Amino acid sequence: MARSTIALGMEGSANKIGIGIMEHAPSGEARVLANVRRTYITPPGQGFLPKDTAAHHQEHVIQLVRAALSEAGIKPTQVDCICFTKGPGMGAPLTSVAVVARTLSLLWNKPLVGVNHCIGHIEMGRMITSAQNPVILYVSGGNTQVIAYSERRYHIFGETIDIAVGNCLDRFARIVNLPNDPSPGYNIEQAAKRGSQYIELPYAVKGMDVSFSGILAYIETIANEQLSAGTCTVEDLCFSLQETLFAMLVETTERAMAHVGSTEVMIVGGVGCNERLQEMMGKMVKQRGGHLFATDERFCIDNGLMIAQAGLLMFKTGHVTPLEETWCTQRFRTDEVLVTWRD
Template sequence: MIAIGLEGSANKLGVGIIEHASDGQVHVLSNIRDTYITPPGQGFLPRDTAAHHRAWVIPLIKRALKEANKTREDIDVICFTKGPGMGAPLVSVAIVARTLALLWDKPIVGVNHCVGHIEMGRQITGAQNPVVLYVSGGNTQVIAYAQRRYRIFGETLDIAVGNCLDRFARIINLSNDPSPGYNIEQEAKKGKKYIELPYTVKGMDVSFSGILSQAEAVVQQGLSTPERPDENKPTAQDLCFSLQETLFAMLVETTERAMAHIGSREVLIVGGVGSNMRLQEMMGQMAEQRDGKVFATDERP
């Protein structure tokens, strides 16, 4: 079976073609993406993101078919992200998927965004029955599979970790290209001083809004810059470092608790924030102490 999938739940638009071979192996034939990037200090609005997706989805479909060396006659099923995500971009891509299904006379399947991340991660990494840390711009959840269902063991009580990073990047006017989280990760490597930020873990749940508010307050008090160095004030790099360390420590704590609860030795990190190497490193140190292993996806095509 050959499936074409359309993903447009946020600012990244993707079109992929996969083949499920008779021997049970799954082959990625093409994976084309285009990201809507806004100027530094700005987020992406649903209306503008939807317009981007409408403008680029057909060219991406053509490129995906060409790269996979397939035609529409070869496609057996059309899949699309049904949700959760941003309403306007989701609708734009869903309309295209439905139109293709009618024009090509193919069946159509709506895919749950969260489950798609998890199953994709399991397929790529080979993880068997892991505790899943799902961290993205819109979601932060600790998930495990039990009794034929994915069950949420813990989640954010307010904003997602990716949203926290994105908003902080806007506060310090960091570039959105290729992504705010990636640029924070690079700046954090230059940080030398840890600034204490609120650490909020409530049972299996986490809260990030207080961390963001405190980080913004520190910025408003003034930062040390190369032009105006001040030993009594942190640099933007110090804040990036401190933010990452605090956020990720909270996520590691709740993930470890879930591992202990279900007796798992595997952790699978999925979602855009999951490609952060520092998060993978911290999670790896925890898993190693439990004789476990971490599986993670990244940004490779």
């Protein structure tokens, strides 16, 4: 008699350490067993350094594994594979979690599956939303990509040519000294709701690609000159920045929809939680007679469950990462992965 397959997923590519446990029934139905997470939060005006972030992950990872097993109500013997983020991400945090994954693999005698971080986001989104074959907007602190699936690859149709949209928002939050708790992007989103004056910023769409570094430099100059003069507020700047960045993302996503003939858009990644981005994208998609798919903060923000989901799909199609290949890489493109689990 066929039985369920269970994966434990470990994510630690940035400032969040997450452990998730996913179960796939013989019918193929996926069931969430556990999804626990801790976030490394720094004081206002500061980012998170790789060394300190890795230390945070090392401090919490074992207790999170125990908490996930307890929440799922299972024992290590019931786990079929251990999945971990192989990249992309910050080197020290990635490595700190991979070491624990290797250790558990040896202790429990379980196979390892190295997962691409972006693929994790995509497959988590597909599972939660039931989107069939959407154009994917992947927006996070470290990545900005417009993606569509074809012939066993997630192809990148457009991307940032410098910094990611989440990184742009995070760095602006530091410029205006917004708190990092619960996240800089969330605090910008809330401040933007109180903004009333739109300040024109550079609009940097280059074909299917986007550029954010020049916008960040420009708005920093405005902040330094106009905030002290009282001609605008932090809320106005947050509002203006969001409207400009998100308009650029909507434009490139719409162009990808037209190119591939899709009527679906799915937003994944931490910035995908932003309600204004969802609203703007939703209006565009509705005008094209399509449907927008998005998830809430449980699943769009980095989490171990997404690594378990993608890893389990890989594992069930015969993919296992040998111990000598469980190194991590800060650069691991989405389109490098052969998608063996989709037609």
